[in-house]
Amino acid sequence: xxxxxxxxxxxxxxxxxxxxxxxxxxxxxxxxxxxxxxxxxxxxxxxxxxxxxxxxxxxxxxxxxxxxxxxxxxxxxxxxxxxxxxxxxxxxxxxxxxxxxxxxxxxxxxxxxxxxxxxxxxxxxxxxxxxxxxxxxxxxxxxxxxxxxxxxxxxxxxxxxxxxxxxxxxxxxxxxxxxxxxxxxxxxxxxxxxxxxxxxxxxxxxxxxxxxxxxxxxxxxxxxxx
Amino acid sequence: xxxxxxxxxxxxxxxxxxxxxxxxxxxxxxxxxxxxxxxxxxxxxxxxxxxxxxxxxxxxxxxxxxxxxxxxxxxxxxxxxxxxxxxxxxxxxxxxxxxxxxxxxxxxxxxxxxxxxxxxxxxxxxxxxxxxxxxxxxxxxxxxxxxxxxxxxxxxxxxxxxxxxxxxxxxxxxxxxxxxxxxxxxxxxxxxxxxxxxxxxxxxxxxxxxxxxxxxxxxxxxxxxxxxxxxxxxxxxxxxxxxxxxxxxxxxxxxxxxxxxxxxxxxxxxxxxxxxxxxxxxxxxxxxxxxxxxxxxxxxxxxxxxxxxxxxxxxxxxxxxxxxxxxxxxxxxxxxxxxxxxxxxxxxxxxxxxxxxxxxxxxxxxxxxxxxxxxxxxxxxxxxxxxxxxxxxxxxxxxxxxxxxxxxxxxxxxxxxxxxxxxxxxxxxxxxxxxxxxxxxxxxxxxxxxxxxxxxxxxxxxxxxxxx
Numbered sequence: 187x188x189x190x191x192x193x194x195x196x197x198x199x200x201x202x203x204x205x206x207x208x209x210x211x212x213x214x215x216x217x218x219x220x221x222x223x224x225x226x227x228x229x230x231x232x233x234x235x236x237x238x239x240x241x242x243x244x245x246x247x248x249x250x251x252x253x254x255x256x257x258x259x260x261x262x263x264x265x266x267x268x269x270x271x272x273x274x275x276x277x278x279x280x281x282x283x284x285x286x287x288x289x290x291x292x293x294x295x296x297x298x299x300x301x302x303x304x305x306x307x308x309x310x311x312x313x314x315x316x317x318x319x320x321x322x323x324x325x326x327x328x329x330x331x332x333x334x335x336x337x338x339x340x341x342x343x344x345x346x347x348x349x350x351x352x353x354x355x356x357x358x359x360x361x362x363x364x365x366x367x368x369x370x371x372x373x374x375x376x377x378x379x380x381x382x383x384x385x386x387x388x389x390x391x392x393x394x395x396x397x398x399x400x401x402x403x404x405x406x407x408x409x410x411x412x
Numbered sequence: 413x414x415x416x417x418x419x420x421x422x423x424x425x426x427x428x429x430x431x432x433x434x435x436x437x438x439x440x441x442x443x444x445x446x447x448x449x450x451x452x453x454x455x456x457x458x459x460x461x462x463x464x465x466x467x468x469x470x471x472x473x474x475x476x477x478x479x480x481x482x483x484x485x486x487x488x489x490x491x492x493x494x495x496x497x498x499x500x501x502x503x504x505x506x507x508x509x510x511x512x513x514x515x516x517x518x519x520x521x522x523x524x525x526x527x528x529x530x531x532x533x534x535x536x537x538x539x540x541x542x543x544x545x546x547x548x549x550x551x552x553x554x555x556x557x558x559x560x561x562x563x564x565x566x567x568x569x570x571x572x573x574x575x576x577x578x579x580x581x582x583x584x585x586x587x588x589x590x591x592x593x594x595x596x597x598x599x600x601x602x603x604x605x606x607x608x609x610x611x612x613x614x615x616x617x618x619x620x621x622x623x624x625x626x627x628x629x630x631x632x633x634x635x636x637x638x639x640x641x642x643x644x645x646x647x648x649x650x651x652x653x654x655x656x657x658x659x660x661x662x663x664x665x666x667x668x669x670x671x672x673x674x675x676x677x678x679x680x681x682x683x684x685x686x687x688x689x690x691x692x693x694x695x696x697x698x699x700x701x702x703x704x705x706x707x708x709x710x711x712x713x714x715x716x717x718x719x720x721x722x723x724x725x726x727x728x729x730x731x732x733x734x735x736x737x738x739x740x741x742x743x744x745x746x747x748x749x750x751x752x753x754x755x756x757x758x759x760x761x762x763x764x765x766x767x768x769x770x771x772x773x774x775x776x777x778x779x780x781x782x783x784x785x786x787x788x789x790x791x792x793x794x795x796x797x798x799x800x801x802x803x804x805x806x807x808x809x810x811x812x813x814x815x816x817x818x819x820x821x822x823x824x825x826x827x828x829x830x831x832x833x834x835x836x837x838x839x840x841x842x843x844x845x846x847x848x849x850x851x852x853x854x855x856x857x858x859x860x861x862x863x864x865x866x867x868x869x870x871x872x873x874x875x876x877x878x879x880x
Contacts, residue, residue: 268701269708270760271715288697290690340732366733370764371701373832374771379736401687 187302189213190231192222192248193264194241198287202235205291211298219243223251231259232302235294238265238276249280260301264289270369292402296355303354316352317411319393321345330411333391340365341384348396348406357403437585438578445574453566457542460558461526464544467501468556472546482507482552489514501558508551521545521553529557540564599628603635615643648815655817659699659830667692702829706816709761709838721757723794724750727787730766734783738770742779745770748797751789755862757843762862765839768832769798769858775832776819777802781855793845793864799857810849836860 189206191213193199203213214231216222219240226234234252238245249261260282265272268286276284282304283297314321320329326342327334337345343365348356358377362368366376381404385396395410471488475481482505489503493516504515512518519531522545529543541559548554602620609617618639619632667689674685708714731747738745755762773783781802788795805813812818814837817830833847836858840847845862 269704269713271708271713274715288693338732339729366763367760368763368767369760370705370767371698372767372771373698373829374737374774375740376733376737376767379740380733382740383736401690 187211187232187298188229189298190216190222190225190234192216192219192235192240192245193237194218194239195237201291202294206295206298209295211295217241219245219248222248226252233260233262233298235262235264235298236281238263238267238272246276246279253280260298260304262294262297262301273369290401292355292399293357293359296357296360296403299354300351300356300360314346314349316349316395316406316408319349319388319395319411321349328388328391328393330388330391330393335387335391337384337387340380341387344380344384345388348404352406352408355399355403355405360403431586433589434582434586437588438582441581442574442578445577449566449570449574453570456566460542461544463501464526464542464556464558468544468546468554471503471556472548472554475548477549479550481548482513482550485548485552485554486514500561501556504555504557506553506555510553513552515555517541517557519543519555519557522555524553531557599624603632610639615639615646652816655830656699656703659817660696663692663695663699667696699829699831702831702835703816705764706831706835706838709835709842712842714758714761714842717758717760718756719759721755721759721762723753723755723762723787723796726759726762727766727785727796730763730770731785734767734770734774737774738783741774741781743773743782745783745785748784748786750787751794753787753789753794753864755794755843755864757862761839761842765836765860766796766798768836769860772832772836772858773798773800773802789864792861794862796860796862797857798860799852799855801852801855804851804854804856805849810851813849814847 187210189211191199191202191206193202193215194217199215199217203215206213214225214229216225219242222234222236222240236245236248240248245263245265249263252259252261261280262283262285263276263281264285264287265276266287273284273286282301285294285297314323318331321327321342322329323346326337326339328337328342328345329335344361347361347364356364359371361377362372381396381398385394388394388396393411395406395408397405397407399405471485474488475484478484485505489505492503502515502517504517504519505513506521507513510521517531519529522529522543524545524547527543527545529541530538531541532538539559541557543555543557545553545555602623606617606619618636621629621632621636624632670685670689670692674682674689727747727750731745735745770783770785773781777800781800784797784799786797786799788797809818814833816834818834819830837847840860840862843862845860848859848861850857850859
C-alpha cells in the first residue's frame, strides 16, 4: 500500500515512515500543507495520514482541497488535540478516522488497514459467516460444525466485529470505539476480560480462531474457522 | 495587573452623572413652571372675563327694551366718569354709525363679544385691554374695556421667572447629585482599595462590613462571598497542580529507571524493559487523557449528545461488560434491582460514570471484593448504587476522595489516573445530580442521583465556565 504522510514534526514523521515501511507500506512524506497538496496531485495514494496542525495551512484545509477535487481516498487525521469535540470536528470536516497523539504505530497501522479495506469490505452483518463459524444475529448464538454457543450482547458484538474484520488486526481502542462506543479510555482490562470469555465460549464448541497480537490487538484467523 | 490597580486607585469620577441628573431636575422644574404659569394666566383671564360680563350686564339690563337706550347709557357713562376718577375699567358707547358718543377711550369699535383692543394710554405708550362689546337693539354698541396691570405684569415676568427657576434648579440638582456621588464614592473607595490589593495578588483581603449599611452592605457582602468562592477555587487549582506534578513523578521516575537499566544491562533484558517503559508511558498518557476529559466535562466543553436515556438497558450493558473484569479480580458482580427510569443525559458520559465506579472497585480493593449494582426509581429521579464489600474508606477520606488525585489513605498501589471518582462526580454534577459516598460497613457504597427527565438540561451545565 502507498501512503501519503503529512506531518511537520521530524521525529514523529520519521517514526511513522520507517514504522510503516517495516510492515511493507511505502510512503511519501510531506512536511507542509503545500507539499501535501503538491504530492497529492503528483500521484495516487491508498490513504493519507494528515497532521491537523501544519506550519503553513491547517490540516482541515488540506482535506477540503482533496475533497473538493472529488477524491474519496481515506484520510486519517492525527492531532495533539484529543478531546471528543476535536475528534468530532475532524470527522465532520471529512476525515475518515481521527487519532490523537500520542499513539502507537500498531494502532496507526491497524486503523489504516481498516480504512483502506473498508471500501472492499464484505457487505452487512446479516448471516455473518467465516468458514464454518456462523453467527446468528437474532439468537446471539455462534455455531461451529453443528455445535452452538450462546453469547451475551457484548460477546456477540465483539465476535461480529472480529468476524467482519477477519484476518486484520483490530486494536483495543478500535474495539472500545466500535463495540462499546466509548469515547474514553478505561483503567482496567475490559477488552481482555471480555475477549477471554468469548474465547472460552468458542473453545467449548471446538473453535479457537482469535489470536492475541502482543501490544497490538486481536486478529480473527479465517483459516482456523475452516 | 498594573492597569487594573491604577484604574482602581483613581478617585471616582462624578461629572457626567451629576450633570445628567441636574439637567433632568432642571427640565422637570421648567415643566412645572410652565404649567403653573399657564394655569395662573388662565385663571386671571377668566376672572377678567367674568368681571366684564357682570359689568356689561349691569348697564345693559337697566335699559332692556327701552327705545332710548343709547341716551340712558350715555348718561350713565357720564355719571360713572364723574364718580370714578381712577379705575382699571372703562365704558364706551358707539352710535349706529360707529361714532363714539360716550367714554374717554379712543378706540375703534370692536366686534361684538370678547376681544382684545389696543389704545394709547397716557402719552405714546400703546396698551392692551380686554373688551366686551354688546350690540344694542337700535344699532348702538356698548363696550366695557378692562385694562389689567396684573395680567400684563404676569405675562412680562413669565419668561424670566421660568429662567430663574431653571438656573436655581440646575444648580441645586447638580450640587445635590455631586454631594450624593461624593458620599457614595467615599464609601466605595475602601472597596476599591481592597479590590486593588486583591488584583495585586492578596486573595485573603475582604471588604470590612462594620461601616457599611443598606445597599452598600449588601454589595459588600456579595463581593465577599464571591471572593470566598474565588479563593477556594484558586486554592483547589493550586492543590490540583501540585497533586498532578506529584502524581506524574512516580511513572516518570519508573520510566527513567527502566531506561537507565536498559542502557546498562545486556541485550537479553532489553525487550522486556522497553515493554515496561511503554507501559509507564501509557499510564502517563492515561493521566493526561483523564485530565482532559475532566476539564472538558467541568468547563461544559464536552460536545453533548443529550438524549432520553433509558438507564435500565444501559446498566444491563455495563453489568455484561464489567462482570468478566470483576470475575478476573476474583469477585462477583451482582445486580440487585433494576427499575425502569429514563433520564435526560449524555449516554457516553453515563457509561463513563458507571465504568469508573466499577473500575474503582476493581483497582482499589483487595482481590475477591464483590460488587452489587442497583438502579432505583424515586420521586426525584434515578438513584444508581454501586456497593462493594471491600475494606471501605477511613472516616476522613469520604469528602477528600472525590477530588482530583486524592486516593483513599488505605489504597496501597497508586494505580489508575487518580481522577476516576473526580470524573464520576463531575459527570453527576453535569447531569444536575449528585454523587455521595456512604459507609456500607463493610465496604463502600457510592450513590449517584440524577433527576429524571429534567427539562432544563441543555442550557444549564454542572460545570463552571472557566475564567479567562
